[in-house]
Amino acid sequence: MDNVARRIESLVRNGELKPGSRLPPEPQLAALLGVSRSSLREALKGLVFLGLIKARPGHGTYIQASLGRAASRHFQWMLLLKEIKYLELYELRQILEPAVAALAARRATKSDLDSMELALRGMKASLQQPEQFMVNELAFHEGFAQASSNVAIQTTMQMMYGALAEGRKRVLPLIDDMLRNYQRHERIFIAIQKRDVRRARQAVIRDLQFAKALLRKDLQAQEELRAKLRRLEPVSLGTKS
Amino acid sequence: MDNVARRIESLVRNGELKPGSRLPPEPQLAALLGVSRSSLREALKGLVFLGLIKARPGHGTYIQASLGRAASRHFQWMLLLKEIKYLELYELRQILEPAVAALAARRATKSDLDSMELALRGMKASLQQPEQFMVNELAFHEGFAQASSNVAIQTTMQMMYGALAEGRKRVLPLIDDMLRNYQRHERIFIAIQKRDVRRARQAVIRDLQFAKALLRKDLQAQEELRAKLRRLEPVSLGTKS
Numbered sequence: 001m002d003n004v005a006r007r008i009e010s011l012v013r014n015g016e017l018k019p020g021s022r023l024p025p026e027p028q029l030a031a032l033l034g035v036s037r038s039s040l041r042e043a044l045k046g047l048v049f050l051g052l053i054k055a056r057p058g059h060g061t062y063i064q065a066s067l068g069r070a071a072s073r074h075f076q077w078m079l080l081l082k083e084i085k086y087l088e089l090y091e092l093r094q095i096l097e098p099a100v101a102a103l104a105a106r107r108a109t110k111s112d113l114d115s116m117e118l119a120l121r122g123m124k125a126s127l128q129q130p131e132q133f134m135v136n137e138l139a140f141h142e143g144f145a146q147a148s149s150n151v152a153i154q155t156t157m158q159m160m161y162g163a164l165a166e167g168r169k170r171v172l173p174l175i176d177d178m179l180r181n182y183q184r185h186e187r188i189f190i191a192i193q194k195r196d197v198r199r200a201r202q203a204v205i206r207d208l209q210f211a212k213a214l215l216r217k218d219l220q221a222q223e224e225l226r227a228k229l230r231r232l233e234p235v236s237l238g239t240k241s
Numbered sequence: 242m243d244n245v246a247r248r249i250e251s252l253v254r255n256g257e258l259k260p261g262s263r264l265p266p267e268p269q270l271a272a273l274l275g276v277s278r279s280s281l282r283e284a285l286k287g288l289v290f291l292g293l294i295k296a297r298p299g300h301g302t303y304i305q306a307s308l309g310r311a312a313s314r315h316f317q318w319m320l321l322l323k324e325i326k327y328l329e330l331y332e333l334r335q336i337l338e339p340a341v342a343a344l345a346a347r348r349a350t351k352s353d354l355d356s357m358e359l360a361l362r363g364m365k366a367s368l369q370q371p372e373q374f375m376v377n378e379l380a381f382h383e384g385f386a387q388a389s390s391n392v393a394i395q396t397t398m399q400m401m402y403g404a405l406a407e408g409r410k411r412v413l414p415l416i417d418d419m420l421r422n423y424q425r426h427e428r429i430f431i432a433i434q435k436r437d438v439r440r441a442r443q444a445v446i447r448d449l450q451f452a453k454a455l456l457r458k459d460l461q462a463q464e465e466l467r468a469k470l471r472r473l474e475p476v477s478l479g480t481k482s
Contacts, residue, residue: 042286046289084392084396085392088391088392088393088394089393091391091393092391092393092397095337095394096336096337099336150333151325151329152326152329152330152401152404153333153336155325160393
C-alpha cells in the first residue's frame with residue numbers, strides 16, 4: 001500500500017496531479033500505476049485516513065488542498081502512548097511562542113489582527129462559560145500562530161495546541177480568576193497590534209509561566225488522587241503483580 | 242473508519258491496550274467495538290498506514306511502540322503541495338536549533354554524545370562521497386535533537402529534517418568546501434561536550450547562516466534555469482493557456 005501511495009506522491013511532484021485536483025477514475029489510475037484495483041483502493045483509503053486525499057462520495061477523490069490540521073493527530077497519539085509528556089510540550093511552547101510573538105509583531109496583517117480581536121471578544125463574553133472560553137482561547141492562539149506568516153511554524157503550533165487540548169480541558173477548573181486569564185491574552189494582542197516586539201515576547205512569556213504553573217498544580221492533584229485511591233484499595237492492589 | 246479508529250484510541254487511553262501490545266484477534270475486537278469485521282479491517286489498514294499500529298504478518302497487529310518518524314510525512318506532503326516553502330522551514334530551524342543547542346549542552350547524556358561523535362567521524366570519513374556525507378550529517382542532527390531529552394522537540398525536529406531532506410540533496414553540490422562544512426558541525430559537538438551553552442548556540446547559529454545562504458543560492462539557480470527554459474521554448478509556451 002505504501003508503495004502505491006509513494007507513486008501517487010510522485011505524480012504530485014511531477015505536477016501531473018495538483019493540490020485540490022481530482023484523481024483519475026480508479027480503473028485509469030490503477031492502469032497508470034500498474035497495480036490491481038484492490039491494491040489501489042487500499043492505498044487510497046490509507047491516504048484518505050492520513051488526510052492527504054479527500055473522498056467526496058459521488059464526486060470522486062481529490063488531492064487535499066490543505067493539510068495543516070491533520071498533522072496534530074501524531075502528537076495526540078504520542079501523548080496517549082506516553083512517548084511525549086505534557087511538560088515536554090510546554091518546553092516546546094516556551095521555545096516557539098516567544099519567537100512567534102516577535103514574528104507576529106512584525107508581520108501580522110489586518111486580517112490576522114481581526115481574527116485575534118474577534119477571539120478575544122469571545123473570551124471576554126464567555127468568562128462564566130469555561131468550555132466556550134476555551135474554544136475562543138484556542139482561536140486566539142491559532143490567530144497568533146497564523147500571524148507568524150509562516151505555514152511551517154503555524155503547522156507545528158497547530159500540532160502542539162491539538163495535543164495540548166485535552167490537558168487544557170483538565171486545568172481549566174483550576175483557573176481561579178478568568179478575568180486575569182483573559183487580560184494576559186489581551187496584553188499579547190495589544191503588543192502585537194502596536195508592533196512592539198519586546199512587549200509581545202514578554203506578554204507571551206508571562207502567559208506561559210502561568211500556564212506551566214497551572215499544569216504543575218494539575219499534575220500534583222492527579223498524583224494526590226492516585227495516592228488516595230491506593231490507600232482506599234490496599235487489598236485489590238495487593239493481589240496484583 | 243475514523244470512528245472505529247477513535248474507539249481504538251479510547252482503549253489505549255483507558256489503558257486497556259498498551260503501547261507495543263498486541264490487538265485482540267479481529268473477531269473479538271470487532272465484537273468489543275460493536276462494528277462489522279469489514280469496517281474494522283478498513284480502520285486497521287488506515288491506522289497501519291498512519292504508522293499508529295503495526296501489522297506483523299502471521300503474528301497479529303500491534304500498537305506501535307514509537308511514532309517519531311511517521312510524523313515527518315505530513316511536512317513532506319505540505320512541501321510537495323507548496324503549502325510550506327523551504328525558507329519557512331529554515332525560519333523554523335532558526336527558532337528551534339539554537340534552543341535545542343542550549344538544552345543539549347545542559348542535558349546530553351554519554352550515549353547522546355557517543356551518537357553525535359560517531360556521526361561526526363562518519364562525516365569526516367566521507368568528505369569525498371556527498372551521499373554518504375549526507376546520511377552521516379542527518380544522523381548528527383538526529384543525535385543533536387535527541388540530546389534535548391524532550392521527545393516533543395525531537396519529533397518536531399525529525400519532521401523538519403525529514404521535510405528538508407530533499408532540498409539538502411539539491412544543495413549538496415553547491416558546497417565547495419566539505420571540510421569547512423564538517424568543521425562547523427565539529428564546533429557544535431565540542432561546545433555541547435564542554436557543556437558550553439553560549440558557544441553551542443553560536444556554533445548552531447553560524448551553521449544555520451551557512452545553510453540558509455546555500456538555499457538562497459539554490460533557489461536563485463533554479464530561477465535562472467527556469468528563465469533559460471522559457472527563452473528556449475517560446476513557441477510551446479505560446480500555444481498553452
